Each structure stands twice: as C-alpha cells, then as structure tokens.
Amino acid sequence: MSQGWQDIQAEALRRIQAREWPPGAQIPKEEALAKELGVARATVNRALRALAEDGWLERRRRAGTRVALSPQRRAQMSVPIVRQEVEDAGKTYDYKLLHEDQRGPELWLHALHLADGRPYALEDRVIHLDVVPQAAEADFTEVSANEWLVQNAPFERGTLEYSAEAAGSFERTYLACPPDMPLMILTRETFAEAGQITRVRTAFAPGRSLKLNI
Amino acid sequence: MSQGWQDIQAEALRRIQAREWPPGAQIPKEEALAKELGVARATVNRALRALAEDGWLERRRRAGTRVALSPQRRAQMSVPIVRQEVEDAGKTYDYKLLHEDQRGPELWLHALHLADGRPYALEDRVIHLDVVPQAAEADFTEVSANEWLVQNAPFERGTLEYSAEAAGSFERTYLACPPDMPLMILTRETFAEAGQITRVRTAFAPGRSLKLNI
DNA sequence: CTGCTGAATATGTATAGACATATTTTCAAA
DNA sequence: TTTGAAAATATGTCTATACATATTCAGCAG
Numbered sequence: 292m293s294q295g296w297q298d299i300q301a302e303a304l305r306r307i308q309a310r311e312w313p314p315g316a317q318i319p320k321e322e323a324l325a326k327e328l329g330v331a332r333a334t335v336n337r338a339l340r341a342l343a344e345d346g347w348l349e350r351r352r353r354a355g356t357r358v359a360l361s362p363q364r365r366a367q368m369s370v371p372i373v374r375q376e377v378e379d380a381g382k383t384y385d386y387k388l389l390h391e392d393q394r395g396p397e398l399w400l401h402a403l404h405l406a407d408g409r410p411y412a413l414e415d416r417v418i419h420l421d422v423v424p425q426a427a428e429a430d431f432t433e434v435s436a437n438e439w440l441v442q443n444a445p446f447e448r449g450t451l452e453y454s455a456e457a458a459g460s461f462e463r464t465y466l467a468c469p470p471d472m473p474l475m476i477l478t479r480e481t482f483a484e485a486g487q488i489t490r491v492r493t494a495f496a497p498g499r500s501l502k503l504n505i
Numbered sequence: 506m507s508q509g510w511q512d513i514q515a516e517a518l519r520r521i522q523a524r525e526w527p528p529g530a531q532i533p534k535e536e537a538l539a540k541e542l543g544v545a546r547a548t549v550n551r552a553l554r555a556l557a558e559d560g561w562l563e564r565r566r567r568a569g570t571r572v573a574l575s576p577q578r579r580a581q582m583s584v585p586i587v588r589q590e591v592e593d594a595g596k597t598y599d600y601k602l603l604h605e606d607q608r609g610p611e612l613w614l615h616a617l618h619l620a621d622g623r624p625y626a627l628e629d630r631v632i633h634l635d636v637v638p639q640a641a642e643a644d645f646t647e648v649s650a651n652e653w654l655v656q657n658a659p660f661e662r663g664t665l666e667y668s669a670e671a672a673g674s675f676e677r678t679y680l681a682c683p684p685d686m687p688l689m690i691l692t693r694e695t696f697a698e699a700g701q702i703t704r705v706r707t708a709f710a711p712g713r714s715l716k717l718n719i
Numbered sequence: 720c721t722g723c724t725g726a727a728t729a730t731g732t733a734t735a736g737a738c739a740t741a742t743t744t745t746c747a748a749a
Numbered sequence: 750t751t752t753g754a755a756a757a758t759a760t761g762t763c764t765a766t767a768c769a770t771a772t773t774c775a776g777c778a779g
Contacts, residue, residue: 295762308659320729331764336730346583352730353772362655364584366665369560369577370719441576445522451580454714455669455687473669473687481719500668505584505695509732534759545734550760566760567742 294330299338302328307347312358318348320355366503370451371477373404373412373437373493382406388432389465396421400436403465409496410466416491423488436489444488446481453477453501462494475499508544513552516542521561526572532562534569580717584665585691587618587626587651587707596620602646603679610635614650617679623710624680630705637702650703658702660695667691667715676708689713 303324306312318324321339325332339356342348346363350356377384385405392399398418404411416436418426423444431439440446458472468474477493517538520526532538535553539546553570556562560577564570591598599619606613612632618625630650632640637658645653654660672686682688691707 322729332730333732333765334763336732337762340731350730351772352770353728355729361586361589363586363589364663365581366584367579367581368717369579372575372577375575375577449578449719451717451719452714453667453689455689457685457687471671471685471687473671473685475667475669500666503582503665505663505665536759546760547735547762548733550762551732554761564760565742566740567744567758569759 294328294334296334296337296341299324299328299330299335300341303338303342304347307342307358307362314358314360314362317355317357364505366505368501368503370449370479372441374435377404377406377411380406383408386435391431393420393427398426400431402431402435404435412493412495412499413462413465414491414493415461416489418489419487422483422485437491440481440489444481444483446488447483449479449481451477451479456494458494466494466496468497472497475501508542508548510548510551510555513538513542513544513549514555517552517556518561521556521572521576528572528574528576531569531571578719580719582715582717584663584693586655588649591618591620591625594620597622600649605645607634607641612640614645616645616649618649626707626709626713627676627679628705628707629675630703632703633701636697636699651705654695654703658695658697660702661697663693663695665691665693670708672708680708680710682711686711689715 303312303318306318312318319327321332321335324339325335328335339348339350343350343356346365347359348356349359374384374386383406385408387403387405388400389403390399390401396419398420400414400416400418402414402416404414414436418436418440420427423440425443426439429436429439429443454476455473456476458466458468458470458474462468462474463470463472466474474497475495477495478491479493480490481488517526517532520532526532533541535546535549538553539549542549553562553564557564557570560579561573562570563573588598588600597620599622601617601619602614603617604613604615610633612634614628614630614632616628616630618628628650632650632654634641637654639657640653643650643653643657668690669687670690672680672682672684672688676682676688677684677686680688688711689709691709692705693707694704695702
C-alpha cells in the first residue's frame with residue numbers, strides 16, 4: 292500500500308489539527324517519519340515542504356521542523372487584469388484614454404475602462420520614463436497602459452493596496468456615481484531593477500468586491 | 506557545472522519574458538530540456554512546476570507545457586487575524602462581546618476588537634451549532650470567537666470577500682465614525698465537511714487597508 | 720565566563736531509473 | 750461518418766543514494 296505525498300501531507304495535517312503535534316512543537320525528523328510511514332524520505336520532504344508553504348510548519352536546516360505557533364492560512368489571489376475580468380464576465384470590454392501629460396521623466400495618464408459601454412474602472416497612472424524609455428513612443432489611445440506594460444516591461448516585484456474611499460469629483464464624473472459613494476480603490480506599484488516602473492490608482496465602479504478562496 | 510532547479514527556473518522565466526517562448530506556445534518537453542541544460546528531468550520538473558504554481562505556465566499530462574496566455578502574477582495574502590494585526594503594530598489588543606443570541610441552531614454574535622482601547626474592527630458573526638456543537642458551551646466573553654474557532658474547529662476551506670461599504674448605524678455607533686464613512690468590509694465563511702462553520706462580516710475602522718506584495 | 724573552531728546533524732537538492740496517470744491520437748468496427 | 754477501444758506519450762510521482770548547506774552544539778583557548 293504505497294502512499295503518495297498527498298497522503299503523507301494529509302496525515303501530517305491530521306496530527307497537527309488533532310494536537311498530536313501541538314503548536315510550537317518539534318515534529319519527528321524526515322527520516323523517522325519516512326521509516327514510520329513506509330515511504331522514502333523524499334516523499335516525506337515533499338509533503339512537509341507543501342505544509343510549510345501553506346504556513347502550517349516552519350522548517351530550518353539542522354534545527355528541524357516545528358508546528359507553526361499561529362497556523363495562518365494563506366490565500367492566493369491573482370492580480371486583477373481589468374480587461375480579463377470584464378471579458379470573463381461575458382461583457383464587451385472597451386478602453387478610453389482621458390488624458391495624457393508628460394512632465395519630465397514622468398508620463399501621467401488618466402483612463403477609463405468600460406464594460407458593455409458602462410464605466411467599470413477609472414485609473415490614474417504615472418509611468419517612469421527613465422525606467423521604461425520605450426513607453427514614450429507607445430500609443431496609449433490604442434492599447435491600455437496596463438496591457439502595454441505587461442507586454443513590454445516585465446516587473447520583478449510589486450505592491451498592491453486595497454482600500455475603501457469616498458468617491459471624489461473625478462470619480463463622480465467618470466464613474467457616474469453619487470457623491471460620497473464608497474469605492475474600492477486599488478493602488479499598484481511595480482518595480483524593475485532600475486526602479487519604479489509605474490504606479491496606478493484604480494477606482495472600481497460601485498459594487499465591485501474582491502473574492503478569494505482559502 | 507551542475508545547476509540547481511532555481512537556475513533552471515530563472516532560465517525558463519527568461520525565455521518566457523524574452524518571448525523566446527511566446528504566450529500560448531508549447532515549450533520543449535522536460536526530457537529535452539533536461540538534456541539541453543544538462544540536468545536530470547526531476548530538476549526540470551521542479552523548476553517548471555514552480556513556474557506553473559506562479560501562473561507562468563500551464564501543464565497537463567500528455568498535452569505538455571505551454572506558456573500561459575496572460576501570465577497573471579499572483580499574490581499571496583495571509584488571512585488576517587485581528588489580534589495579531591493589532592499586536593504586530595505594537596498596540597494593546599482588547600476584545601468585547603457586545604451581544605449574543607441563540608436562534609435554533611444558529612449562534613449570533615456581535616463583537617468589537619480594540620487597539621489601545623480604540624475601536625479597531627466590528628464583527629457580526631453567526632456560528633452553526635449543528636456543525637460545531639461544542640460552541641454552545643464556549644464562553645465568548647472571554648475568548649474571541651475567532652480564536653476559539655481556530656483552536657476548536659479547524660476548517661477545510663473558506664471564502665473571503667473584501668468590499669467597500671458606507672458605515673451604517675451599527676458601525677457608526679461602535680466604530681465612532683461619521684455617517685457614510687467608507688469602510689473596508691471583510692466577509693469570511695469557513696466550512697468543514699459537515700457544512701458551514703461560521704460566517705463573519707468584519708467592518709474595519711476607517712483608514713484600514715489591505716497590503717500585498719507580488 | 721567568553722569567544723572561536725570544528726564536528727554533528729536535519730533539511731535541501733540532484734540523479735537515474737521505474738512506474739502511474741491523464742490525455743491525445745490512432746485505427747478499426749459499426 | 751461516428752463510436753469506441755487500444756496505443757502512444759508528457760507529465761506526475763516514488764525510490765535509493767549521494768552530496769550540499771545551514772545551523773546547532775560541544776569543547777577548547779583565552
């Protein structure tokens with residue numbers, strides 16, 4: 292009855308949840324578990340590594356493996372791409388550049404994303420031309436800055452921040468929402484080695500939410 | 506010059522970003538790559554699996570590996586535990602049960618989380634006693650429902666939803682915020698095999714945001 | 720007691736070989 | 750032409766073995 296790593300993972304998770312391996316405690320070493328469960332050490336390794344990635348275990352060389360003190364569960368979210376969101380919802384996507392303004396090495400853009408002709412998201416973006424010089428020649432009336440950047444300026448890392456804010460006059464105008472309407476705001480920054488590529492603040496039309504699974 | 510799987514991963518990612526392997530295209534099979542790069546197939550497998558988990562590749566048995574059409578980057582977020590957030594910020598955490606009401610198999614709770622004595626988050630929760638019967642005897646004036654559940658009712662899966670809403674009278678009262686203040690709302694549901702364990706709607710005090718890295 | 724050095728050790732990773740599994744493809748039967 | 754069964758094949762996984770690497774720990778010098 293050879294077992295797979297997922298079975299080993301399940302068994303280990305059971306022991307954690309049943310407090311056979313209480314929080315903070317060391318668990319047996321891979322070799323011992325492998326022997327006990329009748330599998331190769333590599334199989335135990337695979338299982339425990341997966342549990343560590345999910346936050347259940349903390350592993351350190353030589354120091355061994357211990358159960359995390361607060362087993363924080365983690366959720367994975369994919370970074371939203373507006374066009375795809377709209378098309379996935381079966382609607383027609385459209386894009387409109389509202390304003391473009393170059394101030395030295397900074398290119399400022401305002402743009403509106405539409406779903407079935409109705410305002411969906413409003414973005415306010417700055418692109419750093421010293422990091423992405425090719426952007427100076429791009430035509431952002433045709434392609435959205437987001438898509439152009441995805442194609443032409445792969446980033447190394449970035450940050451996301453969601454917050455709730457009241458609609459300002461800018462949002463009221465373009466998203467056609469009442470004053471003080473609460474909106475989900477997403478601020479995103481992406482970086483390459485040379486520095487910040489872009490920073491964008493996106494205000495979503497009322498009612499939008501962010502859904503995740505754990 | 507034997508290479509590690511991370512080097513293989515880096516090389517594959519380079520080829521994706523350089524469009525040597527364009528979006529949607531099939532990439533060579535593991536065996537061929539292994540031979541080309543001078544490593545074992547298992548090493549290539551490790552590297553490509555990691556890229557697939559990060560959303561760069563899509564892999565299917567027999568069908569091979571292809572570059573994802575829209576390389577959606579993913580961010581991992583840890584599910585927020587209010588107490589920890591507060592303590593991590595160096596503040597004193599406090600908890601107050603506002604209301605408790607059992608209606609048949611449903612236990613309804615209202616509670617307030619405090620940071621340095623000031624309102625931090627307001628929660629509105631229902632616990633399904635048919636799924637977690639032990640909860641009927643728990644004393645939620647002492648321990649927050651969240652922490653009790655983490656300890657006593659491990660869940661299999663759950664959903665998270667963030668949204669922006671205007672403060673209602675309930676929030677105004679306890680979070681001490683002006684009318685129509687935009688608030689970040691987190692609705693969380695967790696499930697065990699037997700069904701839904703709990704559903705909680707948490708309203709965060711104004712100014713709170715959700716920060717992630719990619 | 721303190722600080723440094725080297726031994727001990729648990730996890731991390733690489734490899735070759737084998738078999739498992741999910742799909743696609745092929746090809747024959749209806 | 751359509752259907753269905755069988756062959757082919759790329760990825761998925763397991764095993765045994767070996768070596769690499771990060772820490773811990775013990776013991777010695779100061």
